[in-house]
Amino acid sequence: IPCEIFGNSKEGSRYVAREIADLIKQKQAQGQKCVLGLATGSTPITMYAELVRLHKEEGLSFSNVVTFNLDEYYPLQKDAFQSYWSFMHRHLFNHVDIDAANIHIPNGSLPKSEVKNHCLQYEQMIADAGGIDLQVLGIGNNGHIGFNEPGASIFSKTRLINLENSTRIANARDFQNIARVPRLALTMGISTIMNAKRVILMAWGLKAPIVAKSVEGHVTDQVPASILQQHNSCTFVLDELSAAELT
Numbered sequence: 001i002p003c004e005i006f007g008n009s010k011e012g013s014r015y016v017a018r019e020i021a022d023l024i025k026q027k028q029a030q031g032q033k034c035v036l037g038l039a040t041g042s043t044p045i046t047m048y049a050e051l052v053r054l055h056k057e058e059g060l061s062f063s064n065v066v067t068f069n070l071d072e073y074y075p076l077q078k079d080a081f082q083s084y085w086s087f088m089h090r091h092l093f094n095h096v097d098i099d100a101a102n103i104h105i106p107n108g109s110l111p112k113s114e115v116k117n118h119c120l121q122y123e124q125m126i127a128d129a130g131g132i133d134l135q136v137l138g139i140g141n142n143g144h145i146g147f148n149e150p151g152a153s154i155f156s157k158t159r160l161i162n163l164e165n166s167t168r169i170a171n172a173r174d175f176q177n178i179a180r181v182p183r184l185a186l187t188m189g190i191s192t193i194m195n196a197k198r199v200i201l202m203a204w205g206l207k208a209p210i211v212a213k214s215v216e217g218h219v220t221d222q223v224p225a226s227i228l229q230q231h232n233s234c235t236f237v238l239d240e241l242s243a244a245e246l247t
């Protein structure tokens with residue numbers, strides 16, 4: 001997997017925002033929509049801030065942008081502070097000129113009986129949009145991408161999954177205590193991610209061991225991000241800390 005290594009996360013974030021902005025503009029020039037797959041968590045926050053800056057200061061328009069988020073906790077109301085729906089509006093959507101009808105985030109508030117159909121519809125909406133042009137990813141310390149935890153099938157599509165306890169602990173910061181972190185989540189599958197035309201995975205800070213395993217280790221479903229070795233246009237964007245164990 002090609003890696004771009006920067007001195008710090010701010011420089012790496014600006015690099016990723018620049019590639020996304022260039023794609024949006026290229027599609028605009030062709031009169032086409034730009035379909036982005038988006039991630040949440042601490043990793044992409046600075047990159048979203050840079051996209052907002054490009055909108056406010058450099059006139060980047062999101063009018064042709066269609067988005068599909070990777071995942072959402074289940075069950076969780078979308079207006080909860082901790083929801084990924086809230087996260088995306090707080091960090092990006094409230095600050096740019098995207099059409100609300102073009103925003104797609106798995107719905108964590110449906111009754112269980114409707115979840116399966118919702119997941120099928122989510123996949124169908126991605127297909128109807130022409131597939132994902134560029135998918136943004138972070139990585140969990142266990143190698144998860146989206147919420148595809150170790151063992152997730154390479155054929156998996158959007159579905160309801162069980163979160164690992166290590167993931168719940170890592171994400172407990174937004175909840176008052178670990179018991180309040182949902183045990184389930186909706187996530188795009190490994191195959192949904194692999195079908196994106198371009199994939200950019202960002203990792204900052206203390207993720208060197210899992211980054212090295214993903215880039216240089218065996219391709220195994222025990223390290224979901226290692227499957228990206230088989231994607232024909234995937235780049236890891238790293239800072240010096242997260243790249244420290246690459247040979």
Ligand code: F6R
Binds near residue numbers: 139145
């Ligand atoms: C979030 C997601 C997760 C995170 C990962 C890293 O939408 O899909 O895979 O990217 O858990 O989280 P942070 O960035 O908080 O370290």
